[in-house]
Amino acid sequence: DAGITQSPRHKVTETGTPVTLRCHQTENHRYMYWYRQDPGHGLRLIHYSYGVKDTDKGEVSDGYSVSRSKTEDFLLTLESATSSQTSVYFCAISESIANYGYTFGSGTRLTVV
Amino acid sequence: AQSVTQLDSQVPVFEEAPVELRCNYSSSVSVYLFWYVQYPNQGLQLLLKYLSGSTLVESINGFEAEFNKSQTSFHLRKPSVHISDTAEYFCAVNHQSDTGRRALTFGSGTRLQVQP
Numbered sequence: 001d002a003g004i005t006q007s008p009r010h011k012v013t014e015t016g017t018p019v020t021l022r023c024h025q026t027e028n029h030r031y032m033y034w035y036r037q038d039p040g041h042g043l044r045l046i047h048y049s050y051g052v053k054d055t056d057k058g059e060v061s062d063g064y065s066v067s068r069s070k071t072e073d074f075l076l077t078l079e080s081a082t083s084s085q086t087s088v089y090f091c092a093i094s095e096s097i098a099n100y101g102y103t104f105g106s107g108t109r110l111t112v113v
Numbered sequence: 114a115q116s117v118t119q120l121d122s123q124v125p126v127f128e129e130a131p132v133e134l135r136c137n138y139s140s141s142v143s144v145y146l147f148w149y150v151q152y153p154n155q156g157l158q159l160l161l162k163y164l165s166g167s168t169l170v171e172s173i174n175g176f177e178a179e180f181n182k183s184q185t186s187f188h189l190r191k192p193s194v195h196i197s198d199t200a201e202y203f204c205a206v207n208h209q210s211d212t213g214r215r216a217l218t219f220g221s222g223t224r225l226q227v228q229p
C-alpha cells in the first residue's frame with residue numbers, strides 16, 4: 001500500500017542468526033504494529049508502538065524485540081532466529097487507536113533454515 | 114480478554130451465488146469491528162468497519178456486515194459473488210489490553226473460493 005514499505009520482501013536465514021525487518025511509513029501516523037501470519041492462526045500481534053520510543057508487547061512477543069527511534073521507522077528484530085519464526089510478517093500503521101482501522105504493508109516472507 | 118472466532122476456514126461457492134462468512138467475538142466492553150480482505154501474495158485491505166450507529170455497514174464492492182450485539186456476531190454477506198472475490202477474509206476486533214492500550218485482534222481467517 002502507498003505510504004508503508006516493508007523490507008526485505010523475502011529473506012532466508014539460518015537458525016541462531018539475528019534478523020532485522022524494517023517498516024517505513026510516509027504517513028506520519030503515530031501508531032505502528034508488527035504481526036505474524038501463519039496458516040490456521042490468522043494474524044497475531046508481536047509488538048506495537050504508540051510513538052517514538054514507546055513500544056509494548058503483543059501476544060507472541062517472545063524472541064522478538066522492536067525499536068522506534070523515528071516516527072517513520074519501526075524495526076522488528078529476531079534476536080536468534082528459530083525455525084518456529086518462519087512466517088510472513090506484516091507491519092501496519094494507524095492514525096487512531098480505535099476508529100480508523102489499519103493500513104498494512106505488503107509483508108516480509110521469512111524462512112529460517 | 115477479547116477473541117474472535119471465524120467458524121469456517123474455507124467456503125466454496127459458485128459464481129453469482131450468495132455467501133455468508135461468519136464471525137463471532139467475545140468481549141465485555143464496547144467494541145469496534147472490522148473485516149479485512151487479503152488477495153494472494155498481498156497485504157490486508159480494510160473492507161468495512163463498525164464503530165457505532167447503524168448496525169448494518171456496507172463496502173463499496175457489494176459486501177455488507179451486520180453487528181448483532183445480543184449474538185456477539187459480525188457476519189459478512191454478499192448477495193452475488195464474483196470470481197474476483199476469491200480471497201481470504203479476516204474478521205477483527207479492536208482489543209484493549211490490560212494496560213489500557215488498543216490493538217486489533219484477528220480471527221483465523223476464512224478462505225472464500227468462488228467457482229465458475
